[in-house]
Amino acid sequence: MQTSILTLLLLLLSTQSSATSGSITDRFIQCLQDRADPSFPITGELYTPGNSSFPTVLQNYIRNLRFNETTTPKPFLIITAEHVSHIQAAVVCGKQNRLLLKTRSGGHDYEGLSYLTNTNQPFFIVDMFNLRSVNVDIEQETAWVQAGATLVRAIFPTLYLGNSRNLVTLLNKDFPELGLQESDCTEMSWVESVLYYTGFPSGTPTTALLSRTPQRLNPFKIKSDYVQNPISKRQFEFIFERMKELENQMLAFNPYGGRMSEISEFAKPFPHRSGNIAKIQYEVNWEDLSDEAENRYLNFTRLMYDYMTPFVSKNPREAFLNYRDLDIGINSHGRNAYTEGMVYGHKYFKETNYKRLVSVKTKVDPDNFFRNEQSIPTLSS
Ligand SMILES: Cc1cc2nc3c(=O)[nH]c(=O)nc-3n(C[C@H](O)[C@H](O)[C@H](O)COP(=O)(O)OP(=O)(O)OC[C@H]3O[C@@H](n4cnc5c(N)ncnc54)[C@H](O)[C@@H]3O)c2cc1C
Structure with missing residues (x-):
């Protein structure tokens, strides 16, 4: 009897909490629809876990498979912004409803902070992959690159910009012990070297670089x-x-x-x-x-x-x-946020820059709406 009362209580509590989170989601979505520019409806850009495309949209920009587990915290909503008003709506409505925002551009954050949180708070993602135009103005010598534009992965541990003969002459002068020969080298154009280092087989056309799907992923x-x-x-x-x-x-x-x-x-x-x-x-x-x-x-x-x-x-x-x-270091953004932030902040920015960043942050985002486990805290948080 005691067990069944407890079960009933737990059931009631869980129903209540999902109803509460459901109503927050509904309220939030309503706010987004009201705020977005009507010429660019936001409804088709919203993905809740019940949507069959939700897992694909979420996983498309997970670059570290450590964070693609069933146990990885999931957002209650993903907004695949198509228009600037979608982002504005997400910020205004997110603030109004005290929700945690995660912004994802390329999704390359090594700890996955653009699409997960380790704080147990419900969160939503604004996914920027649709906003990826690149405008180059040769005359003005300026380039505007939207946040969702990505580069292919290119690491050049042994790339030499020149021909094999020059490289062999150079290396044999300074590092004769390596015994490098021209037959050890492969000559190719720079763009072909990008294909090579990205793992494409020899002869792959350079248009393959336009694909946004990585060659391979792993933890x-x-x-x-x-x-x-x-x-x-x-x-x-x-x-x-x-x-x-x-x-x-x-x-x-x-x-x-x-x-x-x-x-x-x-x-x-x-x-x-x-x-x-x-x-x-x-x-x-x-x-x-x-x-x-x-x-x-x-x-x-x-x-x-x-x-x-x-x-x-x-x-x-x-x-x-x-x-x-x-x-x-991780920040829980509670009473000790400033000192917790010093731990990683001094390593990333050193002491003086950390202090200056805190003072800027306190002015522009006093409510600490834009935050993650290693963001700059406000003085008041
Ligand atoms: C395969 C790979 C190769 C890499 N190579 C290099 C390298 O050669 N050199 C190097 O310096 N780094 C490299 N990195 C690290 C990479 O530069 C950083 O992780 C960078 O932050 C990735 O940007 P993103 O937009 O892809 O990341 P995201 O994961 O989308 O975002 C990173 C952080 O910025 C926030 N954010 C994203 N978009 C916005 C926005 N529009 N406004 C405000 N905040 C935003 C996110 O919430 C998150 O906290 C590499 C990472 C990977 C996975």
Whole structure:
């Protein structure tokens, strides 16, 4: 008897909560329809979980399969904005109904923050993929690129812009120990090299680059670091040993310096200027979709990051914002938002820029409507 009363109570509570969330969704959708420009009706751009296209629309721009699980938090609504008034309506109605907004442009956020939240709050996505025009004005030397425009993935670890003969001469002068020969090189046009690095088979027409579907997707984890002192050969040997010990480790070094160092670290939010020799991207990819595999590889990449501590920047250990990494701090946007934000904010922006960003944020978004786990907090939040 006791059990059935409890079951009844739970049933009533869950019915009530779904009715409440249902009415919020209805109210929100009504507000969107009222606010959007009537010449560009928004109704056909709204996807709730009951819509058969909802999973496809959601998954189309999930680039990291770690966040394509049944357990991954899902939005209660996706708005595939076609017109600027759809975005305006989403912001106004989202604020009115105190809902959490996620904006997704290309969906490449390494931690999936454009299409999920780790906060248990109901959220909706404004998906920008339809807004992807590119306008280049040669005379004015300007280019306007809408947020939904994407690039193909292109990483060039061994790309040389020139012919094989020059490259071999150059490398044999400075690095004769490599023994590079012309037969080791493949000559191609730059655009063909984009196809090559994206994984297309040789001979694929360049129009293949217009496809917005990635060649392959898998789960992965990324972290970043900055190198400020030269790493010796012995230290590199230590690093290589650790990489062999932990599976699938990839470390990409991007050289810094040159023009980047001439710009003051306070000129823009990006502070990693003079004094940096290189940025490191740690990347671990895996295929197995099980939780065990995920935990194993996450653990490996964190261990690799620990091993690298002596060779990288300190106080703060700097990090690159584009390589989003929730390991370096999360903000719950409660009473301690400012100090929680300092943890990742100093790494991404350094102290002075973080303070300035907080002051701008407090002025332009005092209610902290635009937020995520690593956004800039307001002073009042
Ligand atoms: C395969 C791959 C390759 C990459 N290569 C590089 C690289 O070579 N160099 C590099 O620097 N980075 C690289 N990145 C990282 C990438 O630059 C960042 O993740 C970047 O933020 C992606 O932009 P997006 O629009 O695709 O991301 P999204 O996931 O759509 O958005 C990223 C963040 O910005 C917010 N956002 C999106 N659109 C808007 C908007 N219109 N207004 C306000 N906020 C918005 C989102 O809510 C989210 O918090 C790569 C990522 C991937 C997955």
